[in-house]
Amino acid sequence: MYLHIKSDTCVRYKNGGVEQIMFLAMKELMHSKMRFLMIVIIFVLLAWLVFILSGLGNGLSTLAASTFKNMKADYVLFEQGSQNAMGKSLLSDQLVEQVEQLPQVNAASPMGSTMATALKGQSTKNEDKIDIAIIGINPGSFLEPAIVEGSGLSAENPNHVIVNVTMKDDGFKLGDTFQLDGSTESLTIVGFVENQTYNHVTAVFTPMEEWRKITFAAPGSDKGIAGPVNAIMLQGKDIDSSAINDKLPGTDTVTRAEAVQGMPGYKEENGSIMMMLGFLLVISAFVLGVFFYVITMQKTNQFGIMKAIGARNGFLSKAIVSQVFVLSLISIVVGILLTYGTAAIMPKGMPFKLETNLVIIYSVILLIIAVLSSLVSVRKITKIDPLKALGRVE
Amino acid sequence: MTKGLQISGVTKYYAEGSGRIAALDHVSLKVEPGEFVAVVGPSGSGKSTFLSIAGALLRPSEGEVTVNGQLISKLSDRELSKIRLQEIGFIMQSSNLVPYLNVLDQVLIVKRMSGRVSKEDKAFAIQLLEELGLGSKLKSYPEELSGGEKQRTAIARALSNNPNVILADEPTASLDTKRAHEVVELIAHEVKSRRKAAIMVTHDERMLEYCDKIYRMEDGTLSLLQTNQREAMNLVKV
Ligand SMILES: Nc1ncnc2c1ncn2[C@@H]1O[C@H](COP(=O)(O)OP(=O)(O)OP(=O)(O)O)[C@@H](O)[C@H]1O
Numbered sequence: 087m088y089l090h091i092k093s094d095t096c097v098r099y100k101n102g103g104v105e106q107i108m109f110l111a112m113k114e115l116m117h118s119k120m121r122f123l124m125i126v127i128i129f130v131l132l133a134w135l136v137f138i139l140s141g142l143g144n145g146l147s148t149l150a151a152s153t154f155k156n157m158k159a160d161y162v163l164f165e166q167g168s169q170n171a172m173g174k175s176l177l178s179d180q181l182v183e184q185v186e187q188l189p190q191v192n193a194a195s196p197m198g199s200t201m202a203t204a205l206k207g208q209s210t211k212n213e214d215k216i217d218i219a220i221i222g223i224n225p226g227s228f229l230e231p232a233i234v235e236g237s238g239l240s241a242e243n244p245n246h247v248i249v250n251v252t253m254k255d256d257g258f259k260l261g262d263t264f265q266l267d268g269s270t271e272s273l274t275i276v277g278f279v280e281n282q283t284y285n286h287v288t289a290v291f292t293p294m295e296e297w298r299k300i301t302f303a304a305p306g307s308d309k310g311i312a313g314p315v316n317a318i319m320l321q322g323k324d325i326d327s328s329a330i331n332d333k334l335p336g337t338d339t340v341t342r343a344e345a346v347q348g349m350p351g352y353k354e355e356n357g358s359i360m361m362m363l364g365f366l367l368v369i370s371a372f373v374l375g376v377f378f379y380v381i382t383m384q385k386t387n388q389f390g391i392m393k394a395i396g397a398r399n400g401f402l403s404k405a406i407v408s409q410v411f412v413l414s415l416i417s418i419v420v421g422i423l424l425t426y427g428t429a430a431i432m433p434k435g436m437p438f439k440l441e442t443n444l445v446i447i448y449s450v451i452l453l454i455i456a457v458l459s460s461l462v463s464v465r466k467i468t469k470i471d472p473l474k475a476l477g478r479v480e
Numbered sequence: 481m482t483k484g485l486q487i488s489g490v491t492k493y494y495a496e497g498s499g500r501i502a503a504l505d506h507v508s509l510k511v512e513p514g515e516f517v518a519v520v521g522p523s524g525s526g527k528s529t530f531l532s533i534a535g536a537l538l539r540p541s542e543g544e545v546t547v548n549g550q551l552i553s554k555l556s557d558r559e560l561s562k563i564r565l566q567e568i569g570f571i572m573q574s575s576n577l578v579p580y581l582n583v584l585d586q587v588l589i590v591k592r593m594s595g596r597v598s599k600e601d602k603a604f605a606i607q608l609l610e611e612l613g614l615g616s617k618l619k620s621y622p623e624e625l626s627g628g629e630k631q632r633t634a635i636a637r638a639l640s641n642n643p644n645v646i647l648a649d650e651p652t653a654s655l656d657t658k659r660a661h662e663v664v665e666l667i668a669h670e671v672k673s674r675r676k677a678a679i680m681v682t683h684d685e686r687m688l689e690y691c692d693k694i695y696r697m698e699d700g701t702l703s704l705l706q707t708n709q710r711e712a713m714n715l716v717k718v
């Protein structure tokens with residue numbers, strides 16, 4: 087019964103390939119499926135919640151400011167002291183020419199915004215009153231969004247407007263004319279645009295002239311300013327806002343992102359979603375960390391055995407981290423699938439918008455959190471005494 | 481360079497309450513390649529402590545251990561695990577297998593720790609297991625094995641990396657007489673044919689016939705009891 091041990095067995099002490107690293111991790115996963123399934127379930131729920139919340143946050147901020155975010159403008163020039171808010175700012179459009187002369191400013195175009203209510207026909211029913219945001223722009227300027235159906239704005243027909251496609255869901259179609267509540271003005275839809283919402287409601291683009299008629303209907307509400315507008319949008323990548331502030335007294339130039347923050351309620355709304363997400367991620371880190379730790383503690387003895395027969399800390403650490411990595415990857419993928427599934431059955435009006443790059447970012451964050459939280463367990467392993475494996479301490 | 485295992489003046493203190501107890505008291509022992517040494521002694525006399533120190537699992541409080549020419553008392557933890565992996569085959573008092581690996585993987589894990597597992601490694605592991613009577617249990621998990629089968633798996637694992645030093649802490653405790661003889665005979669054969677240095681702690685008088693020297697451990701001191709070199713040589717079919 088004697089055997090022959092190869093005398094030429096040259097023991098190389100080096101790292102194995104991926105297969106070597108994953109070996110222990112996978113063997114254990116396959117052997118105790120139930121235990122790991124439970125972790126995966128917890129992780130999937132956490133990931134699902136993270137993705138849903140990020141989708142909601144994204145949806146809400148899109149609803150709040152997609153018009154602003156989609157504008158091809160880099161900076162916004164407000165009246166001084168307007169807190170970067172359209173509603174608090176009133177300027178003369180004569181400034182447009184002046185600001186265009188300034189260095190780094192490639193183009194400038196005025197904009198105005200007013201909240202209003204569209205009346206569908208003569209109806210007095212609740213559902214036939216639709217909240218809209220009237221955005222006044224110069225026809226043909228860089229602020230005019232691309233048309234997906236119909237035609238664009240024209241200066242000759244000031245009450246021809248282009249509106250967001252969501253108005254179709256409210257029963258409006260091309261050529262329809264609607265009245266504004268509390269105003270004598272009526273507007274005719276000549277074109278549809280996409281992804282244009284402002285202050286959580288549908289955006290309706292009108293020529294500047296028509297916007298002024300609607301907004302400054304009451305005498306004196308324009309404060310006597312010639313050609314009043316709310317703000318002037320600027321194009322130019324390297325605009326020096328403080329230089330503009332110096333050149334044009336009484337104005338305040340900010341980046342578009344700052345202007346978005348200045349929208350009423352935007353910061354608060356976005357802030358609370360971000361805070362929830364932040365807390366959720368921190369809680370996830372704790373929950374996962376504790377789970378991995380408990381599982382690792384249960385395995386103290388076998389890690390000791392392996393150390394006793396010569397396993398280095400690195401070998402065992404890789405086994406743990408790769409195991410956590412695999413579990414996380416599975417959980418995150420399932421979480422993403424569930425999220426897209428949820429999105430598919432969500433009611434249409436829900437402000438829920440998944441964006442691939444957001445999903446990727448949060449996946450990576452979750453993955454990093456999981457791996458980091460497993461490092462606590464790794465630390466514990468490196469401290470395990472191989473003598474424990476000799477059956478003395480149990 | 482001196483091959484084999486050398487232990488000189490090793491003392492081990494364990495903290496106990498406010499004081500300390502000496503589990504080992506100036507123990508010295510030299511095991512040449514090809515020599516099979518037995519250590520007997522009452523429970524609690526320090527045998528496992530001694531073996532743990534010889535096996536680079538425990539650092540002595542005083543004294544030196546030299547494994548295959550390398551002085552291990554100065555080595556880092558990382559280097560110690562390398563010594564354990566390459567130089568030492570440890571058969572533990574209770575078999576201590578990894579619960580989620582089958583018998584074959586238990587043996588191959590040692591190879592995985594040091595690099596890749598080649599076809600030859602696998603063939604060799606299977607051969608080793610077959611000769612230990614585990615040919616039909618290659619895919620079994622520890623929970624499906626008897627105590628003796630677990631112990632034989634642990635022996636196969638200890639031999640799988642062709643170590644220069646074999647340390648066995650009561651390897652036959654859970655085996656029947658026939659298997660016990662086979663296992664010790666196997667170890668003895670390994671020692672002789674591959675010139676390994678081996679120490680076996682045992683309570684089993686019948687196993688002493690395979691050993692070249694028998695030491696007795698009592699209250700942490702080691703003393704030579706008997707040398708039966710010729711007999712041992714005759715018993716083993718080389
Ligand atoms: N980690 C430890 N801490 C404190 N004392 C210890 C520790 N390990 C062992 N001892 C003590 O050291 C002495 C020797 O223990 P050891 O395990 O070496 O005995 P042994 O000869 O192997 O006994 P057995 O035959 O029962 O296995 C015992 O008195 C034991 O209580």
Ligand SMILES: [Mg+2]
Nearest residue numbers: 527528529573
């Ligand atoms: Mg013992």
